[in-house]
């Protein structure tokens with residue numbers, strides 16, 4: 001039975017000792033999922049933006065290990081700059097690079113897709129033009145630096161290898177360019193999710209039903225794939241960055257986060273709450289919190305109340321309804337989700353929805 005917490009009646013010292021007993025006896029399941037998505041980047045970079053900005057960025061990036069630099073002028077220069085770049089030093093420093101200017105109309109038809117090691121840049125139209133083939137005679141660009149005020153790829157969470165920066169932001173410039181030149185080589189990441197099609201309610205008898213995971217994914221990594229009769233959802237493992245909003249949003253448990261797996265999380269939560277009570281703890285509050293938020297709290301000297309037990313996650317979306325309800329069913333007086341300022345907007349919006357907050361109490365971490 002879950003009870004309303006009367007803070008005045010809690011013995012904080014006793015609860016903190018019970019929580020420490022839990023920590024020592026049962027550890028949170030480790031991520032054992034092998035890395036099995038690999039990006040191969042040879043360093044063929046595409047720079048998007050005004051001529052002025054892309055040339056200035058290119059001047060800094062030259063000689064830093066990138067295989068090629070291609071400048072695509074997709075926007076006019078800033079109002080306070082001549083439409084024609086007349087800085088002879090800048091032109092001389094970048095004259096050997098491949099450049100291409102787009103008209104405003106062409107820029108509107110520029111379509112970017114892909115991920116680190118495999119970015120396609122297409123000019124849509126009756127006869128689509130593949131810019132990687134046309135400009136550098138390759139299948140794709142490996143990485144993209146987008147210096148436009150409005151990025152050419154309109155996605156909340158851009159794919160790995162797509163770096164957005166404002167040239168005018170001088171403080172950000174050096175770190176961002178350092179990170180950009182580091183995107184050459186092989187990079188592994190886990191395949192965060194698995195989908196159980198038998199549980200998915202996306203399509204029945206040819207009619208589209210649930211689309212919740214499609215609606216909340218900030219990386220646009222989930223697609224509805226049309227079959228002969230039914231459609232099914234697919235998660236692109238190269239675009240997925242493990243935010244986990246889909247697994248939180250899924251009403252049927254069809255999407256399972258594997259870092260760690262749902263079943264192992266549930267077993268651990270039950271064992272924790274049982275051990276906490278055995279050790280004399282009162283009114284346990286189960287709090288889902290990211291490692292980064294935990295580190296920030298520790299750095300700020302914040303110590304949670306003794307009855308707050310933290311489940312540390314790589315991403316908040318790694319735990320969904322299954323885990324929240326398991327905690328409540330196992331005797332947690334409350335489930336809390338510690339939101340943080342850097343969450344994708346669509347994930348924040350999801351946690352703010354009434355259907356979500358009825359199953360948990362969401363707390364914001366600062367402004």
Ligand code: SF4
Nearest residue numbers: 200201202210213250
């Ligand atoms: S949220 Fe779950 S049930 Fe709905 S479409 Fe996605 S996987 Fe299927």
